[in-house]
Amino acid sequence: LALTLAGDKYAWSSPQVVGMLTFSALMGLLLFMAESNTSEPLIPGFLFKNPIFTAAMIVTFLTAIGMFGAIMFLPLFVQGVIGSSATNAGVVLMPMMLSGVIAAAVVGQVISRTGRYRLVAIGGGSAMALGAYLLTRLGSNSSSTDAIWYTVIAGAGLGATLPAFMISVQNAFPDYYLGVVSAAIQFSRNIGGAVGTAILAAFMTIRLGDWLSRTVPPDSVNALPPEVSAKLSDPQALLNPDALVRIEELASQGEGGTEALQVAVEGLRGALASAMHDVFLLGFGITLLALAATLLLFKEIPLRKTMAEPAPEPGHSNPDQPQR
Helix, strand or coil, X not given: CHXXXXXXXXXXXXXXXXXXXXXXXXXXXXHHHHHHCCCCCCCCHXXXXXXXXXXXXXXXXXXHHHHHHHHCXXXXXXXXXXXXXXXXXXXXXXXHHHHXXXXXXXXXXXXXXXXXXXXXXXXXXXXXXXXXXXXXXXXXXXXXXXXXXXXXXXXXXXXXXXXXXXXXXXXXXXXXXXXXXXXXXXXXXXXXXXXXHHHHHHHHHHHHHHHHHHHCCHHHHHCCCHHHHHHHCCHHHHCCHHHHHHHHHHHCCCCCHXXXXXXXXXXXXXXXXXXHHHHHHHHXXXXXXXXXXXXHHCCCCXXXXXCCCCCCCCCCCCCCCCCC
16 A cells, blocks of 8 residues: 555655555564464465475565566556557457466476476466566557567466466475465465555656656646646546546647647657556566576476375475374
């Protein structure tokens, strides 16, 4: 909430933002202390002594920040910069979802037949990084088709990594821990997506403000009525045709308002495109970190064929594990 409101509703140094960040840090510390001193924690700390589990948690967290966070802003780009309708902006994400589902199904079969998952995770991470890089090449001259192809590549990489990391942690622990390790990986992905969206939204707000000061001529803004110039500071004005019509009506009441409005809107569109480019660039950098973590930290052990087999490397199991 602090990252969402900072730079928009409140200043970064405001008591509201500082208070929420402080409260969040305090609650995180209390959660860590509570989890460390309970007999049955939600995520047992000893699980992180297993290098496969730790690597999988780190990579899924970074992947969610880089990919989910950036992809959440793609409809805004398609609608606000390319100029497509709201329906088409939503349709852009459908091929990505389909490619992710197909890739996950194929990868599941590959891992099952070969018993190898590290190469699959590296290949999926590479595809994600490629897709994230291609997103940075989107601009005001791009089309919805370009966005679709780029997201298909990123979605396929994302779909390939999900089963690879899930299978890896399930394979590294006895069956008694399958529930908690599976839930922990899913939790890492979910919290990464939530945090990533907030971080990238705050980053876009900062960058949009910087680009607006460069691309929207002050003379054009001054030629518009105050209520119009205030509305144009919000990129949502590009997404609502009715709002644009209302802004045009207000602008036409002043001398030279229509021409000034056109210049200001084009400047806002350019600022939004530049700010979104910066967001995609940050997402690309985070996916590169996830790929580097996969290469350096993620290990592979022989894959069990059935759950009846003991875990090849159970890690540091809990000595208080109840007997079954």
